Amino acid sequence: MPLVSMRQLLDEAAKGGYGVGAFNVNNMEQIQAIMEAARETKSPVIVQASRGARAYTNDKFLYHLMLAATELYPEIPMVLHQDHGNSVETCKSAMAMGFTSVMMDGSLMADGKTPSSFEYNVSVTREVVEAAHAKGITVEGEIGCLGGIEDGHGAGGDALAHLTDPDQAVEFVRLTGVDALAIAIGTSHGAYKFTRKPTGETLKMDRLIEIHRRLPNTHLVMHGSSSVPKELQDIINQYGGKLKPTWGVPIEESQLGIKNGVRKINVDTDSRLAITGAIRKVFFEKPEEFDPRSYLKPAREAMEKVVAQRMTQFGQAGHAGDYTPIPLEEMAKRYR
Numbered sequence: 001m002p003l004v005s006m007r008q009l010l011d012e013a014a015k016g017g018y019g020v021g022a023f024n025v026n027n028m029e030q031i032q033a034i035m036e037a038a039r040e041t042k043s044p045v046i047v048q049a050s051r052g053a054r055a056y057t058n059d060k061f062l063y064h065l066m067l068a069a070t071e072l073y074p075e076i077p078m079v080l081h082q083d084h085g086n087s088v089e090t091c092k093s094a095m096a097m098g099f100t101s102v103m104m105d106g107s108l109m110a111d112g113k114t115p116s117s118f119e120y121n122v123s124v125t126r127e128v129v130e131a132a133h134a135k136g137i138t139v140e141g142e143i144g145c146l147g148g149i150e151d152g153h154g155a156g157g158d159a160l161a162h163l164t165d166p167d168q169a170v171e172f173v174r175l176t177g178v179d180a181l182a183i184a185i186g187t188s189h190g191a192y193k194f195t196r197k198p199t200g201e202t203l204k205m206d207r208l209i210e211i212h213r214r215l216p217n218t219h220l221v222m223h224g225s226s227s228v229p230k231e232l233q234d235i236i237n238q239y240g241g242k243l244k245p246t247w248g249v250p251i252e253e254s255q256l257g258i259k260n261g262v263r264k265i266n267v268d269t270d271s272r273l274a275i276t277g278a279i280r281k282v283f284f285e286k287p288e289e290f291d292p293r294s295y296l297k298p299a300r301e302a303m304e305k306v307v308a309q310r311m312t313q314f315g316q317a318g319h320a321g322d323y324t325p326i327p328l329e330e331m332a333k334r335y336r
């Protein structure tokens with residue numbers, strides 16, 4: 001199966017009332033972990049690459065690993081998505097490479113740090129939507145700013161400082177025509193999301209529900225939504241790591257989001273924790289080892305396990321065979 005548009009995956013998820021995890025990758029082992037988890041759970045998948053991932057891999061390598069995945073897992077509908085494009089150029093270069101979905105994050109200026117104006121956000125996002133839809137490619141936008149910084153991208157600081165305003169969200173979707181919308185409801189990128197289990201004061205699910213009520217036909221996206229499980233933190237610390245105590249987004253909150261229009265849930269930190277814990281364990285228990293496979297294989301297995309768990313919890317498991325891919329040319333016709 002060729003790479004498919006994210007719009008089709010999310011439309012199907014809306015019909016079926018489930019969410020789809022979007023997992024970040026930087027190397028072959030992470031792609032393999034996701035694809036094995038997808039096969040095991042029969043899940044459609046969104047694989048996403050940040051600007052940092054594209055730079056780290058030289059995105060040609062990344063793209064060809066993804067093509068290998070489409071050959072090896074022909075039964076799995078699979079999207080390649082640009083995570084947090086900082087500019088029109090970044091999104092256009094992803095499209096030229098063969099990405100089937102892009103995020104234009106115009107909530108920040110092109111430096112990836114400074115919160116932008118509403119007008120700027122609308123103008124850059126609309127430009128990307130026009131270019132992408134002409135090719136049948138999906139666009140995710142962002143209104144409001146997430147907390148934290150990851151890969152040098154993010155407003156940083158207080159996750160409650162730039163929450164999404166529901167009126168602006170409605171206006172933004174109307175003016176840009178985005179397929180999916182990332183909203184800020186108190187989540188942050190990275191491992192340190194909350195200093196204690198989040199409550200309605202720190203994780204604004206009521207805001208999300210209000211936005212869905214106003215935009216029932218827009219696919220909502222939750223960023224910074226790893227659950228940061230204590231078991232994974234403990235493995236790292238047990239084998240010499242020094243993570244400070246931290247809390248992520250509880251699975252039941254993501255599931256509440258899915259009941260209220262969330263179709264894409266971004267997960268990166270959980271995979272990172274699983275990989276690092278597995279590698280630390282080998283280094284600690286078998287210091288005589290020096291074959292990279294001796295630690296990369298358990299790392300890949302640990303990530304596969306956590307990804308398969310999320311696919312089941314988000315509800316995408318069992319849905320890989322529900323539909324046949326719509327070619328991008330056909331998607332482009334539909335947008336016209």
Ligand SMILES: [Zn+2]
Nearest residue numbers: 189223224266
């Ligand atoms: Zn994000």
